[in-house]
Amino acid sequence: MTRVIEQQSRVIHGYKRAFRTGGDGSAIMFIHGIGDSSRTWDDVLPMFADNHLVIAPDLLGHGDSDKPRADYSIGGFANGMRDLLSVLDVERVTLVGHSLGGGIAMQLAYQYPQLVERIVLVSNGGSGRGVSTWLRLATLPMAPELLKLLRLPISRTGMSVSLGLLRRIDHDLGVDVLDLARIVDALPDTHSRQAFARTLRSVVDWRGQVVTMLDRCYLAENIPLLMIWGDRDGVIPYRHAAQAQAAMPQATLEVFEGAGHFPFRSDPGRFVMAVEQFIRSTAPATWDQQGWQTRLRNGAGPGPAAPAAPVRDEQNQP
Structure with a gap:
């Protein structure tokens, strides 16, 4: 039975925050990219809602959410996701972030690691300078x-x-x-x-991406992480997958051959299967404050340089 996805909203800090939600079970939050909205997930939300509580917000300034003169930084958006989860009484989630939403997911994991069980990065920003x-x-x-x-x-x-x-x-x-x-x-x-x-x-800016996740993604080394990328992404180059995977060796990379910047729209069925398999095959991250502080104190340099081409998941080899 296909679950019904409802449009809802909450007023937080005086601004309307719109979101789509449905289903029950372990929670998944879907974070869309720049200029987009929660509607981008229309093809996959009902399928995920068969097994999970799905929450797909419209970021502030996007979709049906309010559009004030406000803070539209990555950190500001991460705070907004934290506040929405708190208002909805959701304690922990798997994050699925597309493009800018991937950067927000990683920032949320950096700022509030106790909230995050797993991360799925889809054609994510923050892994290199290149951009359309x-x-x-x-x-x-x-x-x-x-x-x-x-x-x-x-x-x-x-x-x-x-x-x-x-x-x-x-x-x-x-x-x-x-x-x-x-x-x-x-x-x-x-x-x-x-x-x-x-x-x-x-x-x-005019030279490319100015925000990187590579300098602090080592802090998420205990969080299960899946990357999904289309090998014909004309917005954020597919070669960035190699830089992200080198900086986060715990990550699994799944390549959608022939897909562009929106692999979950090119092949919704395969996308749902890949994410569901990832969730079933990984245990939720446990919040270890002492371990996190140790990693922070030891530190790590900026992410390593990218190899010539991403290493594909063996399951996806022709």
């Missing part, structure tokens, strides 16, 4: 106005032609044309576009 040229351009001062122009009929026609061309020439971004267009459509007003710009500028 389009996102770099979107950090420029006039970007919100340019996003507004993209909604004009003539601009929308031009954008459709450009995205169609990317698909015809078999550019990696062409794999995700429908989702990229969907995200542009999700920025209908000034407040949405300004929130998008503030969020993006907190993690990206």
